[in-house]
Amino acid sequence: MSKFDLSYIYLICCSVIFFGMLQVTPALSFQQELHRIKADSLFKIYQTTFEDEDRLLILSELVQEIHYSDSAVKYYNEAIELAKLVKNKELEAQNINRLGVYYRNMNLQEEALSMYEQALEISLKSGEKVQIGHSYNNIGQMYYYKDYFDEALDYYEQAEKIFLEINDENGLGYNYTGMSLVLGSLGRYREALEKINKAIALRESMGQIRQVMVSKFNKADLLLDLGNFEEAENDIIKLYEYGINNDKTRAINALEKLVELKVKTGDHKAAIQYAEIAQQIHEEKPLSESMIEIYQMMNQIYFNLGDLEKSQEYQTLLQAERNIIKSEKTKVHLAGITIKKQKDEIEFLNRQKELIEQNEQFKLFITYGLVLLLMVISVAYFTVYRALQREKINLAKLSEQNKKIETQSADLEKLNRMKDKIFSILAHDLKGPLNSLSGLVKLIQEDNLTKDEFISYIPILAENLGNNNILLENLLVWSRSQMNGLEVHNSKLDIQNLVQKSIEFLFHSGYYKGQVMVNDVDKNTYALADKNMIDIVLRNLLSNSLKFTRQNEHITISSYEQNGHIVMKVSDQGVGIKQKNINRLFSTEFFSTPGTHQEKGTGIGLILTKELIEINQGEIWVESEYGSGSDFYFTIRKA
Known part of the structure; x- marks a missing residue:
């Protein structure tokens, strides 16, 4: 199947999907449903395609559609291996970069940074300017998350040079948006506003409505820091209007900033109204991170107004959302351990494969050596003598290989003991909180627990689960130090x-x-x-x-x-x-x-x-x- 055939099939699929969904899908879920159906179509094409280059092209499109799903990692790794097989450095670097974004969204920052650095190394060797720019951009973002602002700015500036050189306006939109956050953190607000204004202009010219809203939201944050409340409010309200129609998460983000703005300007009445709107949307589309900030501000407003009953009401809501965040963090920690274990297993299998291949090559080498030895023996004694010397060298190499294998076996045994210790600790120390949770669920199922009793148990249960944060953090850091330094x-x-x-x-x-x-x-x-x-x-x-x-x-x-x-x-x-x-x-x-x-x-x-x-x-x-x-x-x- 040719690339032309693939493009033609894909165009037909997308057209059918698009016109069909215009008639049956509400505006709010249009994009999500479109991604799902496109992914299904691409997967069916992928299953019936056998040429490696064509499979790579389809797989690279597929992973972009399922980027936030649990199965994305598997297909990213398949795409990366296919790219290596067909020597397509651009798609190899692109898929490694996207895998890094997946790890970043899972809060696995070290794994994400490792992916970005690999993508940069591949792109620099192959001269793929687009992926060089995105790799610099992504690495800059990770250093920004770590609060290394000077290092982050250096990477963003290198990305800017690349995108300007190749006139990549889409890349510049991401670059200027991220760079503005770094400059703002460094207190260089004038330069930050210049960059974010460039990002907004570029994205407006390309018709990227959602990205324009994101850039304007970042600009509003800078304006709030500078005390320019009126202009900031205009941009935040535009994001809110966009979010109400297209993305409820963005709407709650905007309402959080509107509450903050009204608190800073002393308009408590408006702040309370925006908070109540956010609460209504939150019930439909939960977003605990923003609601925690809103509840904190509402708690303080009512406390300052002397309304202690309302203040306590928001304190209760605040604690509930914090408990949700604690639970989600626990899930992310456990997911991170699982992903890390899978990654280590893949690396182990790759090393094992390399050892097998080396062993096969060595066997082949010995075979050729023996054949050559027999031929030399029939010619002359002197040639036999030289062949024997060569054999001694080969035996020395074999001995060295055996020593290496023994060393690797000892290392694997050490890692296995370490793994058993970690699993033992996890099984022992997580057992108590999980048993408490299991018991609570059983009481609920048997209707043996009143609502008040259930509410009273939640803080205790959340605290027990939260106590494992330090243990999990210690285990992750210690195991990383033992394995990789x-x-x-x-x-x-x-x-x-x-x-x-x-x-x-x-x-x-x-x-x-x-x-x-x-x-x-x-x-x-x-x-x-x-x-x-x-x-x-x-x-x-x-x-x-x-x-x-x-x-x-x-x-x-x-x-x-x-x-x-x-x-x-x-x-x-x-x-x-x-x-x-x-x-x-x-x-x-x-x-x-x-x-x-x-x-x-x-x-x-x-x-x-x-x-x-x-x-x-x-x-x-x-x-x-x-x-x-x-x-x-x-x-x-x-x-």
Whole structure:
């Protein structure tokens, strides 16, 4: 089947779909239904197509239509392998870039960044300018998410040069929209407005209505920061009108900003009206992230107005949405673990395939060597002697290959033991919350639970499930460090602010029992280290202190300077540590003891903490007397 035949078939399918849907599909679901039917048609064509190049073209179109489905990863990987087979570097890089977008939407940022960097490497070698530009753009976006604004701006500027060189207006629309966010975060508002205005003009000229609304929404955010409320309101209202007719999620996003704008201008009546409209749409099309912001603002408005009943009503709604977000984050964490496991299995199978191919090549090489040896023996003794020497070399290579295989076998055995340990921890520590959830569902099914009882159980259940966040985060980071190593991204850290965020986070954990957590770090304390790693260290040390302290006991986080380093100290008035156990805390044996409320641990937290501090060129130690509390110290470089 030729490319002309494929294009002709696809055009007919799309025409039939389009005219049929104009008569039977409401405007709101038109695009979704169109994507679904197009995907079905492409899949049927794909099943009856046998030429690799044609299959690649169809598959690349198909994955774009099913981008948000669970099966997208499988077809992306198939498309990437087909592109490698037919040596189509452009579609190989394009599908790797799109797979990165899928991982980004799943909040798997490290996997997404890895995909973008692979796509950039392939595109630079092949000279595919469009994919080079998109790869730079995507990498810039990931650095923006990590708050590395200077690095993000550098990648966006490289993408801009490429898109200008090839006159890619669609790419420039994405580029200027993303770059404006980075410039705004750097406080360069004039340049940010120039970029977003260019994006809007380009997208209007191309008739990209939805993308124009997105760019205008980003512009409104910049105008809000600058206090230009009137112009910002006009753009936000346009997005709201577009969203009401086409995309309810965008409508709620717009209403969130309208509530914020009215709060900033002191128009509480209008803010309340917009919040009520958002609530109505939210019941039809839930969007917890925006509703949390709206409920927080409504809670504060009614509190300031003295209407405590209304304030409490919005506080209740706020907590309910937070519980939903916690549940979704738990699902995303588990999905991420599954995807990572699948990815590791694919990599293992690929390595195994390579070893088999190497072994076959080696066997072939030995066969040719033996044939050659027999021929040489019949000619002369001298030739035989040289062949024997050559055979010795071959045997040495064989021995080296066997050693490599033995080493790889040992590595695989180590990874398998590590996997068993992780699964053991997951099965043990997730079992309790899941049993609670199962029991609650059973009571509901048997009508043994009143509505008030059900509502009273929800915060407890959400808290139990939320307690696994720190465990899952520790497991993911630790397993990544064991398998692939961790890369440090140093930045200037505001230590007092970082400590405060960790304290606020742990107020909602299952380890908090009414203790008093004190942030005694000076305001102008800055360090040079990896923000995410130090955040994990602080959470682990604080959760450890919470575990071994009781109600009203104090936990104090302080710091001081010493020899060009910041020395951090986490002190508690808890039960302390027995002398015989101190040396076991930072070992690799997963050592743990029950807390004051018999809380169980995995022992992985302090092991990971020690690894992260050492990766950041610091030291960690503990001083404790049993029955008199504990002091944990660690050092990081001063900024």
